[in-house]
Amino acid sequence: MKSQIPASLRNPVKFRMPTADNLVPIRLDIEIDGQRFKDAFTWNPSDPDSEVVVFAKRTVKDLKLPLAFVTQIAQSIQSQLTEFRSYEGQDMYVGEKIVPIKLDLRVNHTLIRDQFLWDLNNMESDPEEFARTFCTDMGIEDPEVGPAIAFAIREQLYKIAVQNVTSIKEMKISKKARRGPEYASASKSGVAAVDLVKLFGHRSSVIRKRKEWDVYEPIVDILSNEEVEESAVIIA
Amino acid sequence: MSAESLAPETAEVPSTADVSTSSAIPESTPAQPEFSKTPPIKPGIAPFSTADPSKKTRSSSGSSSLLSPDTLSSEPDFVTIPSYSRWFAWNNIHECEIRLMPEFFDARSPSKNPSVYKYYRNEIVKKFRENPSRKIAFTEVRRTLVGDVGSIRRVFDFLETWGLINYSPSGKQALRLEEKENKSSIAATPPSQANDVAATEAAVLSNGERSKKLCSACKSLCSIACFVCDKYGLVLCARCYVRGNYRVGVNSSEFRRVEISEPAKTDWTDKETLHLLEAITRYGDDWMRVAEHVSGRSEKECVACFIKLPFGEQFMDPADPGEDASVHEMKDHCDAESIVESSGKRVCITPLADASNPIMAQAAFLSALAGVDIGEAAAQAAVTAVYDMDHVKCRANFQPPFSASKEQEAGTTSSQDSAIQTSGEAQTDPESLLGKEEHDLERAISSIAEVQMPEIQYELIHYEVMELQLEKEWQQLNQMNNQLFLDQLALLFHMAAVPKSEEISVEESGR
Numbered sequence: 001m002k003s004q005i006p007a008s009l010r011n012p013v014k015f016r017m018p019t020a021d022n023l024v025p026i027r028l029d030i031e032i033d034g035q036r037f038k039d040a041f042t043w044n045p046s047d048p049d050s051e052v053v054v055f056a057k058r059t060v061k062d063l064k065l066p067l068a069f070v071t072q073i074a075q076s077i078q079s080q081l082t083e084f085r086s087y088e089g090q091d092m093y094v095g096e097k098i099v100p101i102k103l104d105l106r107v108n109h110t111l112i113r114d115q116f117l118w119d120l121n122n123m124e125s126d127p128e129e130f131a132r133t134f135c136t137d138m139g140i141e142d143p144e145v146g147p148a149i150a151f152a153i154r155e156q157l158y159k160i161a162v163q164n165v166t167s168i169k170e171m172k173i174s175k176k177a178r179r180g181p182e183y184a185s186a187s188k189s190g191v192a193a194v195d196l197v198k199l200f201g202h203r204s205s206v207i208r209k210r211k212e213w214d215v216y217e218p219i220v221d222i223l224s225n226e227e228v229e230e231s232a233v234i235i236a
Numbered sequence: 237m238s239a240e241s242l243a244p245e246t247a248e249v250p251s252t253a254d255v256s257t258s259s260a261i262p263e264s265t266p267a268q269p270e271f272s273k274t275p276p277i278k279p280g281i282a283p284f285s286t287a288d289p290s291k292k293t294r295s296s297s298g299s300s301s302l303l304s305p306d307t308l309s310s311e312p313d314f315v316t317i318p319s320y321s322r323w324f325a326w327n328n329i330h331e332c333e334i335r336l337m338p339e340f341f342d343a344r345s346p347s348k349n350p351s352v353y354k355y356y357r358n359e360i361v362k363k364f365r366e367n368p369s370r371k372i373a374f375t376e377v378r379r380t381l382v383g384d385v386g387s388i389r390r391v392f393d394f395l396e397t398w399g400l401i402n403y404s405p406s407g408k409q410a411l412r413l414e415e416k417e418n419k420s421s422i423a424a425t426p427p428s429q430a431n432d433v434a435a436t437e438a439a440v441l442s443n444g445e446r447s448k449k450l451c452s453a454c455k456s457l458c459s460i461a462c463f464v465c466d467k468y469g470l471v472l473c474a475r476c477y478v479r480g481n482y483r484v485g486v487n488s489s490e491f492r493r494v495e496i497s498e499p500a501k502t503d504w505t506d507k508e509t510l511h512l513l514e515a516i517t518r519y520g521d522d523w524m525r526v527a528e529h530v531s532g533r534s535e536k537e538c539v540a541c542f543i544k545l546p547f548g549e550q551f552m553d554p555a556d557p558g559e560d561a562s563v564h565e566m567k568d569h570c571d572a573e574s575i576v577e578s579s580g581k582r583v584c585i586t587p588l589a590d591a592s593n594p595i596m597a598q599a600a601f602l603s604a605l606a607g608v609d610i611g612e613a614a615a616q617a618a619v620t621a622v623y624d625m626d627h628v629k630c631r632a633n634f635q636p637p638f639s640a641s642k643e644q645e646a647g648t649t650s651s652q653d654s655a656i657q658t659s660g661e662a663q664t665d666p667e668s669l670l671g672k673e674e675h676d677l678e679r680a681i682s683s684i685a686e687v688q689m690p691e692i693q694y695e696l697i698h699y700e701v702m703e704l705q706l707e708k709e710w711q712q713l714n715q716m717n718n719q720l721f722l723d724q725l726a727l728l729f730h731m732a733a734v735p736k737s738e739e740i741s742v743e744e745s746g747r
Contacts, residue, residue: 021348023384041378047386055385062373128382132355143359143380150382 021126022046024084025154030072037069040151042128045081052077084158087165097121101156103218107148109228110140114218118153120160127153138220315368318399326358333357337394339387348387356381356391364401371402464492504541512538517605 023042030037039059056073059065097120104113119125131150140146208216323330329350334341340353359381364372378388395401463472504512508530515529515538527535603611 021384042384044384044386051386051389055389058389059375062375131382146382147379 023154024081025151025158026077026080027155028073028076030069030076032066032068032072035065037063037065037073040155041147042151042154043077043081045084049078049081052081087162097160099156099160101153103149103152105148105152106223106228107145108142109223109225110142110145111221111223112145112149112218113221115216118157120157127157134218138218140220315365317403321398321400324361324398324400329354333394337390339390352383353391356383356388357395360392360395361400369404508533509541509545512542513601513605516542 022045024045026041026043028037028039053070053074056070056077059073060067060069098117099120100115101118102115106112127150130153131146134140134149135146317324323332333353337353340348340350360372360377363377363380374389374392377392378385381388392401396403463474464470511530512526512533515526519525519529523535523539527533527538530538533541606614
């Protein structure tokens, strides 16, 4: 079974976010005159570029930031968008790729730590829906957690997708490529794909081993104010 | 540095406890008639989206009183929405929403479906209604919603324009609503059709801003000075600006002062009208120069006023005065008179001016300009000249010497009558006229002959004298010629006789 090359590896897919809708995760971290603005959200790349400036102005107005932020924000968004678009024309090999996604984020008073497996090949996947369900299931009341989760997932997926593209590029150059794509992807991709076969191959059940349960269980912590300040200091 | 965004942002997000307790705000209306009377929430209906099970339990428990005991507000909050948004229901999607936000309903992208739209919409409205007196900003909302910011923004704008969020019942919102519709209709997704309402209101707003300055806050006319904020398209009168009667996110520094000194839409004074007419006669169709000449008026105003003048249109292409104008002068002189009398004040007073005849209108106008006396005199001269010429030529070929003067026959109706009469008379006796002409001709010829004869005589005499003189000179010349001949002969003989003696003398001198 291992020697067989999965069919999907032979047929590259046009680069896109491996999710149901092709949304780009945008991260902003701008500092002007000592004022720091950090933000993260998802953007639809099919929106016209005029939207970028509109959005930047709106954000600055809503948050009462100095006007100098407008151009910076717009530029940052625009550059990330162009970067995304530069990948868009190229091919990407997705293949049988189940990747672990890790969540480790703190939003206001909520701390979330989680790990789960995600199928990169599933183009219908929806991080937003995952985030919504997560929040409802875990009873998270802070509404800002949901978007943060979705964003984190998306960002990781984006990174992996980009790696797939770049790895293909390198593959074409390198000599190892002659041997076959699976070798290249294994050696070069940063995220190790979990080989389902290895995990569940000869066993009949798909249930995880008990000792691994802790790893894959989501942890949601509500921090108190002091803990928030502590963690803020650490991160900074 | 925190992982969060700037501090003001987090402060505005309500604490978790508040979010759940605000579940039972009833919707009702204030006393103003234009707002819809949405019925208060009936106990049975769950007012919030089912995507939030924790909240659902809360609301159903607090059914009968509509107020769960742990709400923050002690009395029921009333949320007002404008009457054109009365279609809004928590559980339903109205057709106008489908129409205006098609991206969620056309299945183009799998994650944008009606339930997602409902989720966004309900969350945003809920968030606003937690604190209806405060406007929510898009950024706070989008941080709490899972999804791409573009679609969230569109839903937010849609709700805002329809007054479902950030709506306060006072009238000052009306104009701001128009502005937002203006903005949102511009910035909305291309497939979404902007409201017809929005379009017309935007048009009205833009028109209004051009001619009059209406304050967006108190809706009164700005007279002295207004403050314009270009960033958000607001126009405030001085009072509202000072009072700070504008939106939350707007700083006072973003306004600039615009003076309104010229009287908007005033009537044209006589002086201005006179200037206008002068300028028109001088420059004709060059409205730029006309506007310059009439100080303080734009070209459009000049044209508009000009057209409004009773005979204004006729001057757009000054017609040729024409040759049969005198025939019609009778009727129009009265008009011209009245115009002339009143020309000092306003040229367009008289309704009698016959604007249907462009030539007469021209005449009237020119007569008004030239003045009464000149007009009379010129008219008299014109009439007499015409009368004279009648004798020679046919009646139909009137050649007015000067079009303006000819037409300015104020008060000369009688002389004109006589002119017409005499010409009438002449016309009835064509043969005698012919005879007369012949007679005249003969006389003329004979007189000419008389004059010419002596001339010829004189010339003849002159020529004779000349000939005589010529002969004399000829004879003289002949004589002189003969003399010369004789002299030449004599000389020759002399020369023939003398050569020997000369040779001897030459030889002697040569030794």
